[in-house]
Amino acid sequence: MYNRILIATDGTELSDKAVRAGIELAALSGASVVALKVVSHYPRSYMEGTDLQDIKEAKRIEEQWTEQAQVLLGGIKNLGQEHKVSVTPEVVHSDLVAESIVETAKKRDCDLIVMASHGRKGLQRLLLGSETQHVLTHSHIPVLVLR
Template sequence: MYTRILVATDGSPLSKKAVKDAIALSASLGAGLVVLNVVPRYPMSYFEGGANISPQEIGRVEKEWADRGQAIADAVQKSAEAAGVKAKAVIAKSDVVATSILSAAKKNKCDLIVMASHGRKGLSRILLGSETQQVLTHSTIPVLVLR
């Protein structure tokens, strides 16, 4: 059915549930697992009076975020391999999470995306946006959304 599954995780309790289910699904299908953590870029201010931060400081912070993201993905990879699932941990550096998820799925030839959703409704969904909704809208492969 599925041969390679991508699971997106940010290390939050909700995404840990998606990870657990993705590992179980991969194990039951004999599918490989690609673990993705999307790392944001440092926000830049282009307004007058904005804080002036050195490029070295920005680089340090972005490296710290990337290291944290890699650690999250590596921990999931380790858990998957302990369950007998062949897994690959990857990070993407981007502020556009949904696009990064879709790109990683395509690059790694995944045939299913597993991710969590907070299930927000109404105004909070409009104000906060929904990466899950963007993935669902633009994906050409199946997406399994867990709450």
């Protein structure tokens, strides 16, 4: 059915449900998994929505976010081992989350993307956008969205 599944996570409770479902699907189909966490860059100007930060402090914060991502992906790797699924963790640094998901799936030769939808509606969706919607409209491989 599937050979390699990319599971995108942001560490939220809803995303954790998608991770579990993706691992279970990989176990059923004998697929391997690429577990992806996209880490955004720390804003460095008023225009990006924060106070000006010392470059060293911004770098320290980004390193902390990267470490947290690695811990999160380590947990997914352990879950994969419990289900006898090979999991390759991958951290990507980018402010373009959806583009990073699609590009990583293509680069890693994945044949399915699994991710969560946060179910935003109305004005909130318009203002915040939807990474899931962007992946759905720009991916050339199937996307399984879980709620």
